[in-house]
Amino acid sequence: MIKTVLQGDFYTAVDPQTVAYHAQALIVIDQSGMIERIIESTDADYQTSRQAAQIKDQLVEVPKGQVILPGFIDLHLHAPQWPQAGLALDKPLANWLNDYTFPLEAKYRDLAYAKQVYPDLVQNLLANGTTTVLFFGTIHNPANLVLAQACMDHGLRALIGRVAMDNPEQTPDYYRDASSQVALQATEDFIQQLTALGQGQALAPIPVITPRFVPSCTPTTLQGLGKLAAQYDLPIQSHLSESDWEHHYAIEHYGHHDANVLDHFGLLTDRAVMAHATQLTLTDEQLVADRHTAIAHCPISNAYFGNGTLATRRLMDRGIKLGLGSDISGGYSVSLYDNLRQAVTVSQMRTDGVTNQDQGEADARISIRNAFYLATVGGGQSLHLPIGQIAPGFQADLQLVQERPLAPSDPIERLERLLYQTQSNHIQAVMVNGDFVKV
Numbered sequence: 001m002i003k004t005v006l007q008g009d010f011y012t013a014v015d016p017q018t019v020a021y022h023a024q025a026l027i028v029i030d031q032s033g034m035i036e037r038i039i040e041s042t043d044a045d046y047q048t049s050r051q052a053a054q055i056k057d058q059l060v061e062v063p064k065g066q067v068i069l070p071g072f073i074d075l076h077l078h079a080p081q082w083p084q085a086g087l088a089l090d091k092p093l094a095n096w097l098n099d100y101t102f103p104l105e106a107k108y109r110d111l112a113y114a115k116q117v118y119p120d121l122v123q124n125l126l127a128n129g130t131t132t133v134l135f136f137g138t139i140h141n142p143a144n145l146v147l148a149q150a151c152m153d154h155g156l157r158a159l160i161g162r163v164a165m166d167n168p169e170q171t172p173d174y175y176r177d178a179s180s181q182v183a184l185q186a187t188e189d190f191i192q193q194l195t196a197l198g199q200g201q202a203l204a205p206i207p208v209i210t211p212r213f214v215p216s217c218t219p220t221t222l223q224g225l226g227k228l229a230a231q232y233d234l235p236i237q238s239h240l241s242e243s244d245w246e247h248h249y250a251i252e253h254y255g256h257h258d259a260n261v262l263d264h265f266g267l268l269t270d271r272a273v274m275a276h277a278t279q280l281t282l283t284d285e286q287l288v289a290d291r292h293t294a295i296a297h298c299p300i301s302n303a304y305f306g307n308g309t310l311a312t313r314r315l316m317d318r319g320i321k322l323g324l325g326s327d328i329s330g331g332y333s334v335s336l337y338d339n340l341r342q343a344v345t346v347s348q349m350r351t352d353g354v355t356n357q358d359q360g361e362a363d364a365r366i367s368i369r370n371a372f373y374l375a376t377v378g379g380g381q382s383l384h385l386p387i388g389q390i391a392p393g394f395q396a397d398l399q400l401v402q403e404r405p406l407a408p409s410d411p412i413e414r415l416e417r418l419l420y421q422t423q424s425n426h427i428q429a430v431m432v433n434g435d436f437v438k439v
């Protein structure tokens, strides 16, 4: 059964180098919110299909000057940190965590605070063209469920992790799991509570196994989380080789890089999405490739806390799954447009070097088309979900974007300019699972 037929110009990434442009095509969406068929304007049944949809009141003609893009997929975002997006970015990571982030996250024991923050975050994400997010929550399950409810109420596709953090040496006493047993039991409780909340809902959020990062968890907890991920066949998220400090913590405490530590505990799987990875060695990269683990590239956050830049071009060339993350609030912007632009900028600087003495690294550039791929197809592949493409068999998660006047005539140049210039006020409408949501 057809629900909606969208008529308009659209772009969808085909592979990391290629973006396909479809002029005035019909996107046929079924009752379940899935794209059933694309009818090109040159297809024999284009006119009859269009008329049939018009008669049945299913046709939505996208106004001239607007283009349709896949909704963006944010692979790394700390929901509780939304109130401090743009604060304390001049502090070292340890101060930023201890003086700002942990006290803020501890506030979510108060449900009223969660109810104030989470709907606002979800609405901002949708207003910026983001339709799927892989979230870190806090250690508080009731607040995490408020986030889940806000996503369902406003129509955002979500994967949500209850954060586990029980290492007394690296977490404050006011914001920590009391023991490994508590961390694991609360994680299992959250899996069941979230599954129950989403029962029968089209946009039921997916639970995610979430060790905060290697330093904040005891080995017993890391091991238990690896077992839970296997037992429930769930996605995993964490931070991987984010900074010098995190990288060296694993070496000092385990005698190995954190990629090996996570792998040892069954946490580096093909369902895992690991944020940052700026400090990976070539050997670590090979392990990530062998495990088919995805990397969430957070280019704004890395400028503040990464102690380096991601080898984006090399990871893409090696076929490692890669998407984009805003990393609120290590990154200040919830807009993936800002993040895809930063991904390109950083790759340019990596190529040319950051001082006039630095020769840079040959061929480290990515294009804005590559970044578009990461924000859409790369995200979908990383999450193993049929999202990020406008094609049959994919969910109708879309954004309608207003072009600026004087657009170039070449379709790919039109897209490039659109990606560089779009602000949230240019996003006219957002569809998730075949339904328009409020932006």
Ligand SMILES: [Zn+2]
Residues within 6 Å of the ligand: 076, 078, 239, 275, 327, 330
């Ligand atoms: Zn993070």
